[in-house]
Amino acid sequence: MKITFIGGGNMAGAILAGLARQGGHALQVVEPDAAKRDALARDHGVVPLQTPPAFAADEVVVLAVKPQQLKAVCEGIADRLNGALVLSIAAGVRVEALSRWLNGHTRIVRIMPNTPAMVGRGVAGVYAPQELAEADAEAAETVMRAVGEVVRLADETGIDDITAVSGSGPAYVFYFIEAMMAGAVKQGFDADTARALVLATFDGAVELARQSPLDVATLRQNVTSKGGTTERAIARFDAEGVKAAIVAGMDDCRARSIELGQLLSQD
Structure with missing residues (x-):
């Protein structure tokens, strides 16, 4: 072409x-x-x-x-x-x-x-x-x-839908990476080691999700032992409404995509 x-x-x-x-x-x-x-x-x-x-x-x-x-x-x-x-x-x-x-x-x-x-x-x-x-x-x-x-x-509305998922999605991932890196530094790691640990963790988790026949909820549950350390972290995430906030943020992203489309498409 x-x-x-x-x-x-x-x-x-x-x-x-x-x-x-x-x-x-x-x-x-x-x-x-x-x-x-x-x-x-x-x-x-x-x-x-x-x-x-x-x-x-x-x-x-x-x-x-x-x-x-x-x-x-x-x-x-x-x-x-x-x-x-x-x-x-x-x-x-x-x-x-x-x-x-x-x-x-x-x-x-x-x-x-x-x-x-x-x-x-x-x-x-x-x-x-x-x-x-x-x-x-x-x-x-x-x-x-x-x-x-x-x-x-x-449909063209699918552009707004996918904006909320993959279009803006990298920013959500970077946001979570930032948070984990900050947490790693708080635990005593230097910034370079924190970055390496978090990026390697993301890489490994994504590749496991890609290759595993199990759904991601099951993979998460497999790491979350009853009464263990991971369960304590997930319990805090749930108490703070992390998952609900992510879903709501994606809804807000889609709504803003629609608003901008209407604004930018005017004469």
């Missing part, structure tokens, strides 16, 4: 790196910052462009700018698309708004990636309207598989 990214920020750079490793693509990036353009060209072999070119119907255009910049970008490329497939990784902005800003262009797919894409371990939700050809949805999935796993979403 010939794929042009509009915007060369961190997420665009991560996906471009993955596509370069995947191979078989002609990659371009439109980025006004000369230093970013040069770095992407040097690191990933992409063709650097200062302004958007004219596209062809068999090309893919990835909108990888901040949501607040998206309207101006769309209006700037609307008359250059010539039927190209447009993928948007910008949070919030709905397909209807993108189509409106692109002068009625309807060949649009929305994607919600997450930051572990930067190390090739991302999860992306892909929403393709039903009227699009299956090949367009598959093209979007091919792009995102370059940096991790892909989940096809049946």
Whole structure:
């Protein structure tokens, strides 16, 4: 595929790196910052462009700018698309708004990636309207598989749902890691040892959950001996409402995603 990214920020750079490793693509990036353009060209072999070119119907255009910049970008490329497939990784902005800003262009797919894409371990939700050809949805999935796993979403509201889970999810994990590291330091470990212990614990627990035929609740129970040390910690978590707070926070995240989508999709 010939794929042009509009915007060369961190997420665009991560996906471009993955596509370069995947191979078989002609990659371009439109980025006004000369230093970013040069770095992407040097690191990933992409063709650097200062302004958007004219596209062809068999090309893919990835909108990888901040949501607040998206309207101006769309209006700037609307008359250059010539039927190209447009993928948007910008949070919030709905397909209807993108189509409106692109002068009625309807060949649009929305994607919600997450930051572990930067190390090739991302999860992306892909929403393709039903009227699009299956090949367009598959093209979007091919792009995102370059940096991790892909989940096809049946409805556009699924973008808000997956934002609350995997889109914002890395921050929840980092939050818990921060807390465990603080706890380890309180127990007397130095910061470097605390970090190593906690990250290794997360790595091991996730891999065990991945490989085990048991569900995660059973795995947790297997560590939680009656009257033991782990039971005491879990009892405190339950008393403090940790699990309920996480679920409620995810609900709040989804609600904010909906609010931002409505706000950002306005004229």
